[in-house]
Amino acid sequence: MEKFTEITAIAVPLDRVNVDTDAIIPKQFLKSIQRSGFGPNLFDEWRYLDHGEPGMDNSTRQINPDFVLNQARYANAKILLARDNFGCGSSREHAPWALEDFGIRVIIAPSFADIFYNNCFKNGLLPIVLPEAQVNDLFDFIEANEGGQLTVDLQEQKIHYNKTSELSFELDQFRRHCLLEGLDEIGLTLEHSDDIKAYEEKQKAITPWLF
Amino acid sequence: MAKTLYDKLWDSHVVRENDDGTSLLYIDRQLIHEVTSPQAFEGLRLAERQPWKLSANLATPDHNVPTANREQGIIDPVSKLQVDTLDENCDLFGITEFKMGDIRQGIVHVISPEQGATLPAMTLVCGDSHTSTHGAFGALAFGIGTSEVEHVLATQCLIQKKSKNMRVDVNGKLNDGVTAKDIILAIIGKIGTAGGTGYAIEFAGDAIRSLSMEGRMTLSNMAIEAGARAGMIAVDQTTIDFVKGRPYAPTEAQWPSAVDYWRDFKSDDGAYFDKIITLDASDIQPQVTWGTSPEMTISIDALIPDPEQENDVVKKEGMQAALDYMGLKAGQAINEIPVDVVFIGSCTNSRIEDIRAAAHIAKGKQVAKNIKQALVVPGSGLIKAQAEKEGLDKILLAAGFQWREPGCSMCLAMNADRLEPQERCASTSNRNFEGRQGQGGRTHLVSPAMATAAAIAGHFTRIDAR
Numbered sequence: 001m002e003k004f005t006e007i008t009a010i011a012v013p014l015d016r017v018n019v020d021t022d023a024i025i026p027k028q029f030l031k032s033i034q035r036s037g038f039g040p041n042l043f044d045e046w047r048y049l050d051h052g053e054p055g056m057d058n059s060t061r062q063i064n065p066d067f068v069l070n071q072a073r074y075a076n077a078k079i080l081l082a083r084d085n086f087g088c089g090s091s092r093e094h095a096p097w098a099l100e101d102f103g104i105r106v107i108i109a110p111s112f113a114d115i116f117y118n119n120c121f122k123n124g125l126l127p128i129v130l131p132e133a134q135v136n137d138l139f140d141f142i143e144a145n146e147g148g149q150l151t152v153d154l155q156e157q158k159i160h161y162n163k164t165s166e167l168s169f170e171l172d173q174f175r176r177h178c179l180l181e182g183l184d185e186i187g188l189t190l191e192h193s194d195d196i197k198a199y200e201e202k203q204k205a206i207t208p209w210l211f
Numbered sequence: 212m213a214k215t216l217y218d219k220l221w222d223s224h225v226v227r228e229n230d231d232g233t234s235l236l237y238i239d240r241q242l243i244h245e246v247t248s249p250q251a252f253e254g255l256r257l258a259e260r261q262p263w264k265l266s267a268n269l270a271t272p273d274h275n276v277p278t279a280n281r282e283q284g285i286i287d288p289v290s291k292l293q294v295d296t297l298d299e300n301c302d303l304f305g306i307t308e309f310k311m312g313d314i315r316q317g318i319v320h321v322i323s324p325e326q327g328a329t330l331p332a333m334t335l336v337c338g339d340s341h342t343s344t345h346g347a348f349g350a351l352a353f354g355i356g357t358s359e360v361e362h363v364l365a366t367q368c369l370i371q372k373k374s375k376n377m378r379v380d381v382n383g384k385l386n387d388g389v390t391a392k393d394i395i396l397a398i399i400g401k402i403g404t405a406g407g408t409g410y411a412i413e414f415a416g417d418a419i420r421s422l423s424m425e426g427r428m429t430l431s432n433m434a435i436e437a438g439a440r441a442g443m444i445a446v447d448q449t450t451i452d453f454v455k456g457r458p459y460a461p462t463e464a465q466w467p468s469a470v471d472y473w474r475d476f477k478s479d480d481g482a483y484f485d486k487i488i489t490l491d492a493s494d495i496q497p498q499v500t501w502g503t504s505p506e507m508t509i510s511i512d513a514l515i516p517d518p519e520q521e522n523d524v525v526k527k528e529g530m531q532a533a534l535d536y537m538g539l540k541a542g543q544a545i546n547e548i549p550v551d552v553v554f555i556g557s558c559t560n561s562r563i564e565d566i567r568a569a570a571h572i573a574k575g576k577q578v579a580k581n582i583k584q585a586l587v588v589p590g591s592g593l594i595k596a597q598a599e600k601e602g603l604d605k606i607l608l609a610a611g612f613q614w615r616e617p618g619c620s621m622c623l624a625m626n627a628d629r630l631e632p633q634e635r636c637a638s639t640s641n642r643n644f645e646g647r648q649g650q651g652g653r654t655h656l657v658s659p660a661m662a663t664a665a666a667i668a669g670h671f672t673r674i675d676a677r
Contacts, residue, residue: 016532017525018404018504022644027625031275031289033249033296045646054289083525085405088438089644090623091340092247093356114374114408114440115340115354122358172372174231185358186258189366192227192235196263196368199226199237209461209469210239210333211266 002124003182007105008151009078012068013142019082020089021116025098028053038094039101043069073146081138082109086127087116096123106152108159110135121175124182126154128169141165154180213479215376216445217411220351220476224334226368236371239333241363242319243270243306245297246625247338251361252300262304263367269328270301270308273318274625278588278615281311290626317591317617320344320558324428325591327457331446331473336363341558341641343434347427348454349446349476351411354435375485377410377439378478381418383492388674390568391426392560392639392658394418394490395433396498400508402488407439410486413478414444418492424453425564432559433641436505445477499545499671500643500656502533507643509545511661511673517541536645537653538633546671548655549581552636553666554648555659556588556615557622560639563594565659569612570603572663572674578611579669585612586628588620612666624649637665 029041031054040058047069049062063070069077080099086109087095096119099107105125110132112120120127130138141148141162151160154176159167178185189196204211214222226235248270255262262268275290277283285291294311301308309315315322320341323329329345335352336342338360345352359369379398399406412434414427422430427444434442444450451470454460461469496510507530509515518530518541534541539548555561555569566589578585587607589595595617598604604614621628622640630636630652639662640647643654657665664674 015525017529020642020644022623022642022647026646026650027623030246030625031287031293033253033293035250035253045650051650085408085438088404089340089642091338091342091354091356093250093338093358096356111405111408113405113438115356115435119356119358122356172231172233174229174233174370185370186260186362186365189235189362189368189370192368193366195227195235196237196366200264200367203237207332207469207472209330209465 001182001184004105004124004126004154004179006151006153006155007078008149010074010076010147011079011081011108011138011142011150012074012077013081013139014068015083015139017083018085018088021087021092021095022089024087024095025092026052030092030094035097036101038098039103042098042102043067078103079106079108079150079152080104081135081142082107084109084111086112088113091115093119093122096120096125100125108135108138121179122185124179126152126179128152128159130167130169134167213482215478215482215484216349216413216443216476217351217376217441218482220332220334221373223332224351233370233372235368237334237368238336238363239267240328240335241268241360242323242335242337242342243268243360244274244319244339245272245293246274247357248300248360249293249296250357251364252304254361255364260365262306262364265305267367268306268364269323270297270306271316271319271322272297272311274619274623276311276618277626278618278620278628281616287627314592314596317594318558318561318619320432321561321590321594324348325457325593327454327460330454330460331450332476336369340435341432343440343442344428344432344558346431346434346441346443347424348450349443349473351441351443353440374411374440375409376413376483377407377486377488378413378415378484380416380487380489381414381492382416382489383418385418385492386496388497388660389495390658390660391422391429393495393498395430396500396505396508396656397490397495399433399437399505401490402437404436404504404506405438407434407437410439411441411443412437412439414442419444420447423564424449425562428562429559433505436641446473497658497661497674499661501537501539501545502530503536503643503645504533505641505643505656507533508656511546511671513545515539515541515543515545546673549635549670550637550665551581551583551634552630553582553585553662554621554636554638554640555586555662556590556620557640558590558619559641560659561588561590561594563597565639566594566598566603568659569663570606572660573610573612573667574606576610576667578666581669582666585666586615586621587612588615589617591617621648623647637662637671
């Protein structure tokens, strides 16, 4: 997994509550058996005016000019600014895969759905929870400053914008550590193989029907 | 100290506690389907890892499988590749799989309880958010992503942080025609789709206790639509009677000690809950969702709400966008809205009790002329066989319904069963998101009884269950 330390980029504002994973990556694209290649179909039903199917040449499709991701000022955005309950619905990890494949590395919202939030960290994506008022400030800043960038510093757990403005964010330290180091969680867990085996031995006596 | 059901499930599965407040949690059972597993198996192969405990896993294809003309196989090559990949992975690693031709094949969340692979007091995960279903057995069950599927395959554990405890009490006697589906929609309507985020919910109260296991599964299934990854119900005699004698249940010799162990899986008197929500069963009426989020739900006799009455600007815009998408207007009576398609199925409502409810209402009646398609999709091959034994298929077919093979079907339209743009569907599934049942499709979530009544009347209507 790619290490995450600091990122400075344009943020794209997605001003909708309850953005679900069906919207982030519609189901027809879940048929892939790969982990990559979902970026062109991120927010497919909002981004294009025609119906998308796997295997289509997306460069020839009809773009929805009203959708924020298609606006020139947000080209090359690596930060997504969102509203409450982002990522609700299905557990599909294709949602963070699609965001990551598109080039998003940070998502900022007042709240996230649990499974999506969890899935982000497994893919080098940083979901940041900020109080609603601060998220509103960021929406205002982006709206008012074309080309204005945000700097997200994971080491210091800070967001810098508008030259002097600074926000702090909270993060679970284990997740922060894994992101900073690009660690493989399975490898970390397998270091505790003896503990797992000991637990299984103990449980065999208590719940033998599970073994 | 008095513990909640969730505390007990958690504590009995902690392998080790890490310094940062996370725990390594042991997973007793993992269910696997074709959509969220290929990349997990690929990861195992790349890292040259083997599954930790083969017998903990049970697989079946469900999302992509066709529900008609199975003898032709899967026609969509992309769907076929995904199902073939599951078959190959299960064969290669030695994981038990109920393949498409097996009578035990069906929706993961239907087949596991049916087989006794879901047991009280266990931890169960699956790469599917509706894994919360299995919480109905007094189990800790939650949906995970593909990286975690791989993590469980390789280690039989997950790194988890404990959620907070919430209890939702539904007290009193349910009104006639009100089902588990109406209860859960009413709960989501009350607390919102993010109301349970960060919590593990326990459903309690005599109205919950009075539900069958099928009803309890419907309730727990949609805990995730309230934002809670897990939705549990304490073990009682109903739970134990359901499990007994199923293929994967404890043997006769193990049974008495298993029952003894399971009976403790309920919240102690005086256990602490971070949040308690209470509903009066007598206030709950049959529900129909009107918008594009499960929280947008109203009683069958109600009018579609007016965004202008909402003070929160973001919410107001959300309501208006939902009305526009759904092709509805504020103030319309929901029971006058005509329906194009009826779908009875999904991991929420495709069990034998659901099909009995549909057949009971459809008996001797005819699907209305304006209904283009009325589908009944049983949750498993065994449920289909049971329904046929009871003659339910004949009743439904005679009324004009189609009787299909088991799978997820039109709940999320990954197979051939889907809505056309602007088609309006009375659906017993769990999500009314934009495009969920097909691009531009309009979903109204309802109970099987309401879906059947809508099929007969041609529009939503108060159920006459006599």
